[in-house]
Amino acid sequence: MSPVRSATEILPLPPFGLQDALGRRVFIRPAGEDTEALVAFYERFDPADRAQGLPPTGSARIRPWLAVLAEGPGVVAWHEDHAVGHASLVPDGRGAHELVVFVLQGYRGTGIGTTLVRALLGLGRARGVTRAWLTVQRWNHAAVSVYRKTGFERAGEEGLEIIMSRSL
Amino acid sequence: MNVLVVLELDPDTGADDDALAPLDWVLQRARRASDRIAVLLVGAAPGAPAEALEERATRRLGSWPGIAHVRRLPGEPPREILRVLGHEPWDELVVSGGTRTPAGKIRPGSLAEYLLLNAPVTLTLVR
Numbered sequence: 073m074s075p076v077r078s079a080t081e082i083l084p085l086p087p088f089g090l091q092d093a094l095g096r097r098v099f100i101r102p103a104g105e106d107t108e109a110l111v112a113f114y115e116r117f118d119p120a121d122r123a124q125g126l127p128p129t130g131s132a133r134i135r136p137w138l139a140v141l142a143e144g145p146g147v148v149a150w151h152e153d154h155a156v157g158h159a160s161l162v163p164d165g166r167g168a169h170e171l172v173v174f175v176l177q178g179y180r181g182t183g184i185g186t187t188l189v190r191a192l193l194g195l196g197r198a199r200g201v202t203r204a205w206l207t208v209q210r211w212n213h214a215a216v217s218v219y220r221k222t223g224f225e226r227a228g229e230e231g232l233e234i235i236m237s238r239s240l
Numbered sequence: 241m242n243v244l245v246v247l248e249l250d251p252d253t254g255a256d257d258d259a260l261a262p263l264d265w266v267l268q269r270a271r272r273a274s275d276r277i278a279v280l281l282v283g284a285a286p287g288a289p290a291e292a293l294e295e296r297a298t299r300r301l302g303s304w305p306g307i308a309h310v311r312r313l314p315g316e317p318p319r320e321i322l323r324v325l326g327h328e329p330w331d332e333l334v335v336s337g338g339t340r341t342p343a344g345k346i347r348p349g350s351l352a353e354y355l356l357l358n359a360p361v362t363l364t365l366v367r
């Protein structure tokens with residue numbers, strides 16, 4: 073991997089490979105011509121694991137949503153021929169980007185989510201993104217843990233959600 | 241069924257179709273003449289946008305076969321809505337479910353969130 077350097081932090085720049093905690097060889101690549109693989113990925117996503125109404129269900133809703141995500145930088149985690157994780161930075165129209173990340177059930181808790189977010193931050197920085205933010209439900213401990221590990225700080229809260237943000 | 245619909249006037253967007261979405265949703269459901277629909281307009285200071293919303297809601301209810309009425313609710317919306325809920329046996333409360341972030345995450349509006357936690361009836365969020 074070729075790192076992007078800043079005064080304080082080195083972020084990885086995809087593409088690169090990693091071995092997850094179960095020894096699987098996973099590749100992280102910038103998102104691009106892989107819409108069909110991402111549609112298949114989101115169709116496999118268990119609706120019970122949706123967070124804040126995402127991902128949408130059914131390809132008729134998944135496709136237009138992916139087009140919105142594709143307006144900003146994205147990264148995909150691949151295992152063999154399947155997309156098993158996806159993260160994206162969506163321009164918010166106010167000069168910052170909203171971050172979302174999803175990892176397939178059987179691949180969670182093995183470090184892929186954290187690595188995807190780091191790779192996305194590296195790619196985002198290389199493409200001129202200066203600030204990333206997100207909202208997360210308080211009880212989504214796995215997601216909050218990933219965001220803390222990747223440098224996000226609590227920027228506020230609204231009812232049942234926490235707002236986190238960081239500069240790149 | 242007694243259905244209480246809350247329409248919240250957003251000062252930025254006014255009486256647009258989004259503001260009327262909860263009412264449209266109720267009217268599009270299987271129509272039952274026995275249903276009673278009451279519409280409460282909240283968050284609107286007296287003025288043209290409030291009048292426009294009231295007029296549009298009233299017009300939509302024009303062809304409703306059951307009992308329907310529209311009224312503006314002054315004062316602090318969350319507490320006033322709970323007060324109305326306490327007065328009569330409502331079966332369902334329908335409110336706008338708030339907005340979405342640029343990436344599409346649902347953000348319950350503060351009113352919806354308050355009612356979610358405090359309303360003693362079935363709550364339906366429409367977005």
Ligand SMILES: CC(C)(COP(=O)(O)OP(=O)(O)OC[C@H]1O[C@@H](n2cnc3c(N)ncnc32)[C@H](O)[C@@H]1OP(=O)(O)O)[C@@H](O)C(=O)NCCC(=O)NCCS
Pocket residue numbers: 121122123126172173174175176179180181182183184185186187208212213214215217218
């Ligand atoms: C959030 C998500 C992307 C994390 O991906 P992941 O690949 O599991 O992430 P990682 O393995 O890198 O890290 C997960 C962290 O959460 C922890 N964790 C996992 N499940 C947990 C749980 N139920 N409770 C508390 N912590 C948990 C792990 O221990 C790990 O932290 P650690 O490294 O400090 O031990 C994934 O769980 C997911 O897709 N969830 C559903 C969608 C979602 O909520 N997305 C976020 C909002 S858009």
